[in-house]
Amino acid sequence: MSEPWASLYREVWGDLVRYIDRRIWDPERAQELAQEVFIRALGEERTPDSPRAWLFTVAANLTRDEARRAIRGREKLRLVAADAGGGAPSPDEILTIQQTRDRVREALGSLNERERESLLMVEAGFSYAEIAEATGLSPGAVGTTLSRARRKLAVAYAELEGGEDVHAAH
Amino acid sequence: MSMQHIEDGVLHAWLDDALDADVGMDGEAVAQHLAECDQCRRRLEEARASKAAVSAMFLASDAPLPPPPAFQVLESAARSGGDAPVRPAGGRSKRRSGWTRGPRVRLAWAATIAVAVSAGVLARELSDRRGIDLPATLEYEREAVHAEPDEEAPRQAAERQKAESADLRQAPTEPARVDADEQVGRERLEANPAPALIASAPRVAGCWRSATDSPGGVTAWFRLEAKPDPFVAEDSRTFESDAEAGVMSPSTASWRPLGADSIIVAFPGLEIRLRVEEDRLAGVYRGSMNRDAEDAAYSVSELSFERVPCPNR
Numbered sequence: 375m376s377e378p379w380a381s382l383y384r385e386v387w388g389d390l391v392r393y394i395d396r397r398i399w400d401p402e403r404a405q406e407l408a409q410e411v412f413i414r415a416l417g418e419e420r421t422p423d424s425p426r427a428w429l430f431t432v433a434a435n436l437t438r439d440e441a442r443r444a445i446r447g448r449e450k451l452r453l454v455a456a457d458a459g460g461g462a463p464s465p466d467e468i469l470t471i472q473q474t475r476d477r478v479r480e481a482l483g484s485l486n487e488r489e490r491e492s493l494l495m496v497e498a499g500f501s502y503a504e505i506a507e508a509t510g511l512s513p514g515a516v517g518t519t520l521s522r523a524r525r526k527l528a529v530a531y532a533e534l535e536g537g538e539d540v541h542a543a544h
Numbered sequence: 545m546s547m548q549h550i551e552d553g554v555l556h557a558w559l560d561d562a563l564d565a566d567v568g569m570d571g572e573a574v575a576q577h578l579a580e581c582d583q584c585r586r587r588l589e590e591a592r593a594s595k596a597a598v599s600a601m602f603l604a605s606d607a608p609l610p611p612p613p614a615f616q617v618l619e620s621a622a623r624s625g626g627d628a629p630v631r632p633a634g635g636r637s638k639r640r641s642g643w644t645r646g647p648r649v650r651l652a653w654a655a656t657i658a659v660a661v662s663a664g665v666l667a668r669e670l671s672d673r674r675g676i677d678l679p680a681t682l683e684y685e686r687e688a689v690h691a692e693p694d695e696e697a698p699r700q701a702a703e704r705q706k707a708e709s710a711d712l713r714q715a716p717t718e719p720a721r722v723d724a725d726e727q728v729g730r731e732r733l734e735a736n737p738a739p740a741l742i743a744s745a746p747r748v749a750g751c752w753r754s755a756t757d758s759p760g761g762v763t764a765w766f767r768l769e770a771k772p773d774p775f776v777a778e779d780s781r782t783f784e785s786d787a788e789a790g791v792m793s794p795s796t797a798s799w800r801p802l803g804a805d806s807i808i809v810a811f812p813g814l815e816i817r818l819r820v821e822e823d824r825l826a827g828v829y830r831g832s833m834n835r836d837a838e839d840a841a842y843s844v845s846e847l848s849f850e851r852v853p854c855p856n857r
Binding site: 379380383387388391392395396401405408409412413414416417471474475477478479481493496497501502503506513514515516517518519520521522523524525527528531 | 551552553554555556557560562565566567568569591594595597598599601602604605606607609610612613615618619621622623
């Protein structure tokens with residue numbers, strides 16, 4: 375039963391990890407959970423009708439469990455080896471990726487659950503029909519929800535970015 | 545006016561390519577109205593900008609990911625009935641040693657991505673001449689509030705994280721060459737709250753060819769486009785072949801700025817980080833060409849592309 379999963383594995387790995395990471399903001403744990411999802415898939419008696427959707431649904435359930443667990447440590451990016459050649463990201467760049475993560479995470483807090491769910495799903499490549507099924511929205515309402523979600527997120531992010539810049543200047 | 549003004553939700557469905565199939569609306573009627581209605585076209589551009597801004601901020605917030613474990617590892621974990629996740633740390637030291645030099649690139653996995661194959665061949669040839677070591681790795685350091693018993697090795701997997709990030713705070717840079725379309729892109733940007741992320745797009749728009757004299761005759765060239773949105777992954781940039789290199793399919797590559805002077809061009813499993821110089825893109829290729837292999841090696845090698853005129857389409 376592992377054949378369909380094997381080909382899907384290559385395709386969806388990155389999307390799946392990021393889908394999970396954007397819910398728990400812990401990239402290492404996200405990779406572990408993505409593996410867990412595939413291990414569960416391989417244990418299934420029969421292949422689901424929509425294997426891709428099945429994987430993401432299981433992932434969403436796992437991350438909900440995860441969120442209920444104890445407070446997690448805050449991960450921090452740190453450069454451990456200096457660059458000799460010229461292609462490596464500077465400590466500033468690494469700091470920037472962490473800042474960006476913090477801001478996106480905070481900005482996502484300004485969305486309600488349906489908005490957040492729709493947005494994470496569409497970013498992971500789901501169709502409106504699949505989003506509708508998962509969120510209980512009508513297919514026609516998915517676009518409206520996404521429109522609101524995107525605008526709110528872009529504005530919240532810009533405010534966070536502007537606010538921190540002002541703060542840093544003082 | 546062929547219909548009432550178009551709702552925002554419909555515009556987003558239009559942009560997400562979901563109108564006909566999922567929402568059950570007639571895309572042609574929407575297209576026709578858009579052709580006649582300045583106001584709705586303006587709102588479409590706003591919707592496009594907010595969609596692009598969100599995609600960009602997600603992209604910029606992605607932590608670098610190492611290649612996934614070999615599928616066989618998961619299969620045996622499933623067989624043994626263990627539902628505990630396989631530690632990303634498995635095989636780490638081996639993989640880490642594979643991070644260094646180039647010629648270990650294997651092409652099986654990438655066969656589905658023609659352009660990645662091409663870039664890989666190019667990288668391999670280059671690295672035969674001057675392989676370079678992995679410059680840096682990232683470590684995740686945890687300030688655990690409640691350390692969990694099963695979190696014994698938070699830094700292990702992270703050691704093979706690729707190092708990359710995007711600088712959202714760069715100052716807008718002057719484009720080397722601004723044509724009408726790029727100007728539109730810039731104005732569109734200034735009119736919405738998108739991050740300053742895309743300011744470097746006009747500088748890299750155009751066609752680039754590998755500046756190598758590889759005896760195998762493999763010449764990669766690609767077109768980086770800054771429209772309709774400077775940084776939307778789909779349809780905004782395509783990799784194409786030159787006649788001699790054989791057929792390369794359009795790819796789902798995306799690119800994004802990295803600081804004021806660099807970009808990352810990313811395929812599944814393959815990333816090329818390039819410095820933007822006067823008329824040259826130079827930098828480091830790093831990527832894994834065979835994720836199924838136990839020793840899924842990343843190769844790192846130098847690349848250089850020079851600006852060439854774009855052919856007619």
